[in-house]
Every structure is written in C-alpha cells, then in structure tokens.
Amino acid sequence: MNIDNIKKQFPIFNNKVHNNDLVYLDSANSSQKPQVVADRIYDFYTKEFSNVGRSVHYLAVAATNLYENTRSMMQKYINAKDPNEIVFTKGATEAINLVANTFGQKFLEEGDEILLTELEHHSNYVPWHYLRKLKGIKINFAEINNDGEITIESIEKSITPKTKMIAITHLSNVTGAILPIKEITSLAHSKNIPILIDGCQGAPHLKLDMQDIDCDFYAISCHKMYGPTGLGVLYAKKKWLEALPPYQGGGGMIREVKKEGISFGDLPNKYEAGTMATAQVIAFGESIKFLNQIGIENIEKHESELTKYGEEVLRKNNSVKLVGNPKNKGSVLSFTLDGIHAHDIATILDEDGVAIRAGHHCCQILHDKLGLTATARASLGVYNTKEDLDKLNESINNCKKIFDR
Numbered sequence: 001m002n003i004d005n006i007k008k009q010f011p012i013f014n015n016k017v018h019n020n021d022l023v024y025l026d027s028a029n030s031s032q033k034p035q036v037v038a039d040r041i042y043d044f045y046t047k048e049f050s051n052v053g054r055s056v057h058y059l060a061v062a063a064t065n066l067y068e069n070t071r072s073m074m075q076k077y078i079n080a081k082d083p084n085e086i087v088f089t090k091g092a093t094e095a096i097n098l099v100a101n102t103f104g105q106k107f108l109e110e111g112d113e114i115l116l117t118e119l120e121h122h123s124n125y126v127p128w129h130y131l132r133k134l135k136g137i138k139i140n141f142a143e144i145n146n147d148g149e150i151t152i153e154s155i156e157k158s159i160t161p162k163t164k165m166i167a168i169t170h171l172s173n174v175t176g177a178i179l180p181i182k183e184i185t186s187l188a189h190s191k192n193i194p195i196l197i198d199g200c201q202g203a204p205h206l207k208l209d210m211q212d213i214d215c216d217f218y219a220i221s222c223h224k225m226y227g228p229t230g231l232g233v234l235y236a237k238k239k240w241l242e243a244l245p246p247y248q249g250g251g252g253m254i255r256e257v258k259k260e261g262i263s264f265g266d267l268p269n270k271y272e273a274g275t276m277a278t279a280q281v282i283a284f285g286e287s288i289k290f291l292n293q294i295g296i297e298n299i300e301k302h303e304s305e306l307t308k309y310g311e312e313v314l315r316k317n318n319s320v321k322l323v324g325n326p327k328n329k330g331s332v333l334s335f336t337l338d339g340i341h342a343h344d345i346a347t348i349l350d351e352d353g354v355a356i357r358a359g360h361h362c363c364q365i366l367h368d369k370l371g372l373t374a375t376a377r378a379s380l381g382v383y384n385t386k387e388d389l390d391k392l393n394e395s396i397n398n399c400k401k402i403f404d405r
C-alpha cells in the first residue's frame with residue numbers, strides 16, 4: 001500500500017493548519033474526503049441533477065439509476081443477500097432510531113428488556129431510552145472488563161427471559177475494543193433474540209459480511225467511510241423490513257393513498273420517505289470504489305500495524321495513560337495525561353497541526369464507569385502514517401512541557 005499516493009487523493013492535506021502540515025487523527029469522528037467524492041457531488045449538481053424515483057424525464061431516470069447503483073454497490077460491499085436490505089438514512093443515528101422506533105412500536109410491551117453494553121455511543125442508547133417512558137421497557141447494560149472489552153460471557157450473563165433485543169457496538173469508539181459480534185449474534189439467535197450492531201466504527205475499518213455475521217440489523221455511517229455527511233445505511237434482514245411498520249410517512253414510501261386509508265410501497269421505498277440525500281448517495285458510490293481499489297484487507301492490515309505502533313509509542317511515554325487494553329483492538333487511541341484536561345491537550349496539539357478529539361466522545365456511561373469526565377482520542381484512517389503518530393507523541397511532550405512550566 002502506497003500511503004503517499006493515497007494521501008495525495010485527499011485535497012485537505014494540501015492545506016496548512018497554524019502553519020503546520022495537517023496530522024489528521026480524528027477519523028473516528030469523521031473521515032476526510034477523497035477528491036473523487038467531492039468531484040462527484042459537484043458533477044451531479046452541475047451536469048446531472050434531478051430528484052430520484054418520481055419523474056420519467058431523462059435526467060430523473062439517469063439519477064434514479066445512479067442512486068440505485070450505489071445501493072447495489074453497498075449490498076455487494078457488505079455481502080447482503082438482497083439490495084432491498086439496504087436502506088439509506090441520514091446517518092447511523094437515524095438508522096438506529098428507525099429500528100428502535102419501529103421495533104418498539106410493534107414488538108415491545110411493558111416489562112420487556114433491551115440489552116446494551118457499557119461501551120455504547122449515545123446514538124445506541126438514547127433511541128432505546130425513549131422506549132422506557134413510551135412503553136415501560138427496561139434497559140440493561142452488559143459490563144466491560146478491566147481491559148475495556150465486552151466478552152461473550154458478559155453478554156450471556158446479562159440476558160434474561162425478558163430480553164427482546166440486543167443492541168451493541170462492533171468497535172468501541174473509545175477503547176477500540178472489537179466485539180465478537182458473530183459469536184454474540186449466534187448466542188442471541190440461540191435464544192430467539194434479534195440483534196442490532198452499531199457498525200459506525202466497524203464499517204470503515206473491517207471487512208464486513210452480513211450473511212456470515214448473520215445479524216438482524218447493522219447501522220453504518222457513510223461520513224466515516226470517506227463519504228459525504230448526511231448519509232447513513234441501515235442493513236436489515238428482509239424479514240424485518242417486511243414485518244416492521246414504516247418509520248416516517250410522506251411521499252415516495254406509499255403505494256396508494258385514499259381518504260379512508262393508505263398502503264405502503266415495496267422495499268426499500270417503504271423506509272425512504274421524502275426527497276433523499278440524492279447527491280450524497282451517488283457520491284458515496286465513489287467512496288465504495290475508493291475502498292475497493294485499496295482493498296479492505298489492506299486497510300485492516302495497515303491500520304492494525306499503525307495501532308500497534310501508536311500503542312507502543314504512547315506506552316513508552318510515561319505521562320500518557322491509555323484508556324482500555326483490549327486484545328482485539330481497532331484504530332482508536334484514547335488517553336489521559338495526569339493533571340491536564342483533555343480539552344487543553346486537544347487545544348495545544350491543534351497548535352502543532354495535530355487534530356484529535358477531546359471529551360466524552362458521546363459515551364458518558366463508559367466515562368462514568370471509568371471514573372473519567374473526559375479523554376483525549378487519536379483515531380486513524382487509511383491516510384495515516386507512523387510519522388503522524390510520532391508527531392502526536394512529540395506534540396504530547398510539548399503539551400507536558402507547557403504545563404510543567
């Protein structure tokens with residue numbers, strides 16, 4: 001893999017930040033965009049624009065074909081059985097809300113339980129929380145171990161006869177723990193419980209095969225996959241999309257509308273109400289091509305080597321405390337520095353052109369459990385190098401010096 005060539009495809013790296021080269025270590029938040037994605041959005045708006053799925057004129061038919069082509073590309077990318085199992089949403093947050101809302105409406109009753117983990121992003125907690133008031137359900141949390149991992153034993157211990165859904169992250173956006181999702185799915189199914197995977201951090205970094213994992217739902221955030229903002233994907237098994245009610249009502253998702261009643265459209269239209277993020281979907285096709293050209297196996301290998309290198313470098317730095325120590329770890333390095341608030345760390349690193357994130361990373365439950373209010377987080381993408389991690393370490397030392405003065 002030639003990282004120089006890959007980096008050249010991202011125009012953002014031509015810019016200086018505070019007169020320094022940009023070291024972008026915030027890809028778990030959102031990834032940078034290759035030129036082809038930006039160009040595709042521009043070309044679509046300037047040469048090909050039309051709304052999709054409505055008119056029969058030339059531009060409308062061509063745009064609809066492009067839109068549906070991305071659906072098929074995504075189906076292949078994650079090896080879903082059927083293109084109609086791919087629903088476009090405005091983000092992973094909306095994908096999880098869609099499931100919580102429709103599954104809750106149809107299948108949950110007072111006293112039922114949902115099993116989450118202590119690692120969950122607020123996007124995979126708050127949508128279920130609404131059902132506590134609305135339906136009188138209970139939420140349980142599988143506990144992390146001392147390394148910031150979720151084991152199959154922890155999930156098994158937390159399942160009760162009332163568990164009606166398991167909703168867990170694929171890869172923690174704080175500790176980097178990769179959960180054994182295939183084993184957890186098999187355990188869930190052995191007890192007749194459906195499972196939703198929050199794949200926001202899994203999809204940009206790991207090879208995905210929906211038929212092999214066999215999960216019921218998998219939520220994806222396209223802006224973390226070198227794609228446009230305002231777009232997500234919900235993968236859902238066809239049987240669920242057929243069984244669940246629509247999430248939102250409006251144009252495009254109906255078959256027949258009468259004063260007396262309404263019938264809904266076929267899949268996946270039933271879940272795509274109103275004008276969709278057309279340009280984003282079409283441009284996301286370029287992100288999938290970009291990922292395919294490099295090869296997800298190569299990305300996994302590159303990022304895994306970088307993560308190990310980053311861990312080594314930061315462990316040697318006595319001031320740094322890494323958060324979590326999972327055996328199977330994705331490309332997230334969260335840390336604290338004694339006596340320095342995470343926001344101060346991020347501000348000082350920014351002066352050196354090093355972009356990281358600071359805060360609770362939308363995981364307050366996890367931070368409470370760890371007894372921390374905030375952590376600093378460096379997260380990797382395909383364009384990062386060992387030099388970026390050396391620069392991170394150098395900048396951390398600089399930060400220490402400023403505070404020790």
Ligand SMILES: Cc1ncc(COP(=O)(O)O)c(C=O)c1O
Pocket residue numbers: 028029090091092093094121123124169171172173198200201220221222231232
């Ligand atoms: C683990 C996890 N889940 C959910 C989300 C929300 O994704 P989106 O921005 O697509 O709504 C994020 C984004 O930070 C995330 O990291």
